[in-house]
Amino acid sequence: xxxxxxxxxxxxxxxxxxxxxxxxxxxxxxxxxxxxxxxxxxxxxxxxxxxxxxxxxxxxxxxxxxxxxxxxxxxxxxxxxxxxxxxxxxxxxxxxxxxxxxxxxxxxxxxxxxxxxxxxxxxxxxxxxxxxxxxxxxxxxxxxxxxxxxxxxxxxxxxxxxxxxxxxxxxx
Amino acid sequence: xxxxxxxxxxxxxxxxxxxxxxxxxxxxxxxxxxxxxxxxxxxxxxxxxxxxxxxxxxxxxxxxxxxxxxxxxxxxxxxxxxxxxxxxxxxxxxxxxxxxxxxxxxxxxxxxxxxxxxxxxxxxxxxxxxxxxxxxxxxxxxxxxxxxxxxxxxxxxxxxxxxxxxxxxxxxxxxxxxxxxxxxxxxxxxxxxxxxxxxxxxxxxxxxxxxxxxxxxxxxxxxxx
Numbered sequence: 001x002x003x004x005x006x007x008x009x010x011x012x013x014x015x016x017x018x019x020x021x022x023x024x025x026x027x028x029x030x031x032x033x034x035x036x037x038x039x040x041x042x043x044x045x046x047x048x049x050x051x052x053x054x055x056x057x058x059x060x061x062x063x064x065x066x067x068x069x070x071x072x073x074x075x076x077x078x079x080x081x082x083x084x085x086x087x088x089x090x091x092x093x094x095x096x097x098x099x100x101x102x103x104x105x106x107x108x109x110x111x112x113x114x115x116x117x118x119x120x121x122x123x124x125x126x127x128x129x130x131x132x133x134x135x136x137x138x139x140x141x142x143x144x145x146x147x148x149x150x151x152x153x154x155x156x157x158x159x160x161x162x163x164x165x166x167x168x169x170x171x172x
Numbered sequence: 173x174x175x176x177x178x179x180x181x182x183x184x185x186x187x188x189x190x191x192x193x194x195x196x197x198x199x200x201x202x203x204x205x206x207x208x209x210x211x212x213x214x215x216x217x218x219x220x221x222x223x224x225x226x227x228x229x230x231x232x233x234x235x236x237x238x239x240x241x242x243x244x245x246x247x248x249x250x251x252x253x254x255x256x257x258x259x260x261x262x263x264x265x266x267x268x269x270x271x272x273x274x275x276x277x278x279x280x281x282x283x284x285x286x287x288x289x290x291x292x293x294x295x296x297x298x299x300x301x302x303x304x305x306x307x308x309x310x311x312x313x314x315x316x317x318x319x320x321x322x323x324x325x326x327x328x329x330x331x332x333x334x335x336x337x338x339x340x341x342x343x344x345x346x347x348x349x350x351x352x353x354x355x356x357x358x359x360x361x362x363x364x365x366x367x368x369x370x371x372x373x374x375x376x377x378x379x380x381x382x383x384x385x386x387x388x389x390x391x392x393x394x395x396x397x
Contacts, residue, residue, distance in 0.1 A: 016245040023241055061383050063246045064207045070242075071203035071235050075196045078231065102192075109190040109230075112183060116227045121220065128223050130180070131187050132236055142209075144216060158180070172182045 115164035123157035
């Protein structure tokens with residue numbers, strides 16, 4: 001285990017941040033992923049420097065700070081979308097899969113948004129977390145529900161979601 | 173049994189792709205909020221509100237997925253239960269406010285002494301054995317105008333955020349606010365629409381610290397003029 005603040009510690013963090021970001025960020029942002037990670041690391045080191053001697057960081061806090069720095073940087077880059085560089089734009093990403101494919105995917109995504117908001121409270125929350133990638137047991141523990149109850153809500157909610165999408169003429 | 177099949181994956185992919193063109197707005201929650209949600213630090217209601225926001229805001233949905241992914245990379249769990257259920261939090265507020273209400277009579281009698289000519293009002297100080305206690309910076313039992321009821325308190329550690337609840341003496345909630353970065357809150361004048369001049373209000377602050385812990389203040393009392 002590397003101690004917080006050591007070079008090895010930062011290097012491991014950088015690798016994990018990069019891996020997480022590459023695995024999750026949209027195509028158009030991937031070209032900038034390294035810059036985002038770098039900016040996040042610089043901010044993280046600044047925070048740690050300013051806090052030195054005042055507060056001992058625990059691992060969870062450092063990860064939280066790294067995450068916050070990364071989201072701030074992504075938000076900043078997103079706001080610059082109107083003056084993109086190097087062709088790394090949403091439009092460029094759309095071209096790579098064809099305009100029709102991009103339009104259909106977007107239509108389905110918007111349909112999911114609309115249909116989710118029509119679900120009742122508990123089903124909506126359960127299905128939204130499922131769509132975000134959480135498993136049923138994860139969702140159950142997050143919401144403090146039993147697995148059985150959560151599974152039931154996700155199952156019924158997904159069924160309702162499918163019906164709603166079908167009614168809209170969407171078939172993902 | 174939930175089929176974690178190709179269809180579910182397509183739903184997830186289509187929803188995630190909305191983030192391609194997304195731009196976050198000023199109304200988007202802070203990154204800390206997403207991390208705290210997965211840390212189980214939000215109340216159930218706050219968690220639901222946040223999830224609702226991610227449904228309509230693809231950029232924040234992406235932030236949520238990134239938090240989950242990063243926590244997996246870091247070996248942190250994504251499945252902590254809410255630290256305090258909504259009901260528990262309501263009880264916390266209620267007990268605090270009830271305690272405050274019970275002290276109203278005492279405060280009223282103290283007020284006579286405090287506002288005696290030559291006696292300076294003091295700042296409320298609820299020390300409970302912790303250096304991180306939140307204290308009111310509004311002179312105790314002072315009267316504040318309806319159109320400028322600015323409640324102020326001592327700060328917690330850097331990067332803390334705050335929640336505040338304001339109620340009448342009989343514990344009817346007048347206003348509440350969450351995720352405040354400043355250590356002050358200007359209560360909307362509309363909150364006092366039905367309160368007569370001279371009515372007392374009780375307020376409490378809860379600090380959400382960067383490490384995820386929470387510190388509740390005592391209940392403070394002031395009057396509306």
